Amino acid sequence: MQLFNKKNKISDRYFAKLTLSKKQNKKLLSYLTDEEERKSFPNVTFETLEKMMLVFLKECKENQGAIIPKIELVMNQGEKASSENELFLKDFELDENYQNILKPISEAMFNLMPFSAAPFEDKVTYLKLVFESWQESTKLSEEHWPILPDFELDDEEYVEFIIPYYQEHSILEFDTHQASNEQVEKLQKETTKELVEAEAKELEEPEIIEEIVTFIQEIPESNRKKGKLSDQILSGTKANTFQPELITFTPYSFEQIDGTPYYNNQNITEVITRANDEISQFNIKSQLLQEQIFHKKLERFELEQKNKIALEIQSQDQRENLRKQIIDSNRKTLQESVSFETKRINKNKELELLKEQESYKAKVLKINSEAQLALEEKTFSLKQEVKYKTQQEILQALQDETDKLEEQLRSELLNLEQSKKVEAEKISRELKEVVVTQNNALKGYYLEKLPIPPEKLVFKPLDKDKNEEKKSEIEENTVEAGEPP
Known part of the structure; x- marks a missing residue:
């Protein structure tokens, strides 16, 4: 780690220090126009860091990505800044999959040594402090934070x-979020106002615009299927005919002492009988504990996998986007058609008026009336056609997308079943190793405790019938005592 003794120009609690190549240094220095940023460089705020990443990111298609030698997190200590014992990324590869700097530093914390060896609570607390500093600098919401786990992950993946x-x-939408919410709302209002005024001026019929907007809003949304496939996965709702396979587990047993060679010696036989009773009691408790561990671990594994499947399905659900695209496209088509017909009918009206207005004033009223009626009928006809066409396209598009997502869901659930079988075998092996260890410990215990020479002491498999009886007695006593089985 490295300490920086120069006076700190950045007031943020956490910021970043970049180690770049000469070419990268030159490029980014030319990008920085603010004098304070140039003085602090290569120390940069998170906001400046993300903007710099965008500079590299826009060139990734041509250069097949970029390598940044080192990115260090720096903790603010008043006038001095320190990167000692802080997270860092070495030879960081930037490509088109980059989202923001929080994702790679979080993954480094949980995957790379020495950071991954830190206690779970310390990792989460540290990252949340960095996230908050990043948010204060960039002014972006918590939607831009990585989702951290709620518990320590015990696998090695x-x-x-x-x-x-x-x-x-x-x-690449990062730049659009740099404006404040008030600026965005103001820009949207001004743009909408200009668009409406331009269309109204062109058509010379402002009420037509209002009718079109009202018409689009009236298109029913009832054709969309209710509920999300991701919610169905997590709630257990059957989204298809897929039925999960029931996985069973047979607990492993201890071994009992063989008392056959000592039937003639009543004292030793009684000692062995008491020892076997104790082993039987230990064995029943062990089997109950094995079953609990097996089912809890398998349930936890299934929940984690279902969460991953739900996020994947949700990320690929494009039905609402398709619906909006179809409505926007057909709204534009409707506006263009109404505009065209309005211009055509108004032009015909003017020609007829020029021909007849000198001698037939009464005919002028008739022509105006016919023109208005024709416009209304044509507009109504166009609305009905577009409304029907829009509904049919939405139905078809949503059905196609739903079929695709359901097919993917079936495939993911099948893969989950295979994973559960593998996990079940893994848990069984672990429990077997635990029981073997406990059994060896019991053997050693009774080799020392029993008044029998070790070479004459023989162990044999536990009597299953007696074991079941003991197990039933323990379960009944546990229920009567009000304890969970």
């Missing part, structure tokens, strides 16, 4: 985090 915002958005 690589941990990858999901950021909710980027399931539907691109990192």
Whole structure:
């Protein structure tokens, strides 16, 4: 680690220090126009860091990504800043899959040594402090934070985090979020107002725009299927005809002492009988504990996998986007058609008026009336056609997308069943190793305790019938005592 003794120009609690190549240094320095940022460089705020990432990201298609030699987290200590014992990324590869800097540093914390050896609570607390500093700097919401686990992960697989915002958005939209909410709302209002005024001026019929907007809003949403497939996965609702396979588990047993060679010696026989009773009691408790551990671990594994499947299905659900695209497309078509017909009918009206207005004033009223009626009939006809066409396209598009998602769901659930079988075998092996260890410990205990020479002491498999009777007695006593089985 490295300490920085120069005076700190950045007031944020956490920020970043970049180690770049000469070419990258030159490029980013030319990008920085703010004098304070240039003075602090290569120390940068998270907001400046994300903007710099965008500079590299826009060139990734041509250069096949970029390598940043080192990115260090720096903790603010007043006038001095320190990166000692802080997270860092070495030879960080930036490509088109980049979302924000929080994702790679979180994955480094949980996957890379020495950070991954830290206690779980310390990891989460540290990352949340960094997340908060990043949020204060970038002014972005918590949707841009990676979703951290609620408990310590006990597997050795690589941990990858999901950021909710980027399931539907691109990192290249980062610039649009730099404006404040008031600026965005003001810009939207001004743009909408200009668009409506331009269309009204072109058509010379402002009420037509209002009718079109009202018509689009009236298109029913009842054709959309209720409920999300991801919610059905987590709630256990049957989204299809798939039936999960029931997985059973047979607990492992201890071994009893063989008392056959000592039937002639009543004292030893009684000692062995008491020892076997104790072993039987230990064995029943062990089997009950094995069953609890087996089912809890398998349930936890299934829940984790279902969460992953739900997020994957949700990220690929494009039905609402398809619906909006179809409505927007047909709304534009309707506006263009109404505009065209309005211009055509108004032009015909003017020609007729020029021909007849000198001698037939009464005919002028008739032509105006016919023109208005023709416009209304044509507009009504166009509305009905577009409304029907829109509904049919929405129905078909949603059905196609739903069929595709349900097919993917069936495939994912089948894969989950295979994973459960593998996990069940793994849990069984672990429990077997535990029982073997306990059994060896019991053997050693009774080799020392019993008044029998070790070479004459023989162990044999536990009597299953007696074991079942003892097990039933323990379960009944446990229920009568009010304890869970």
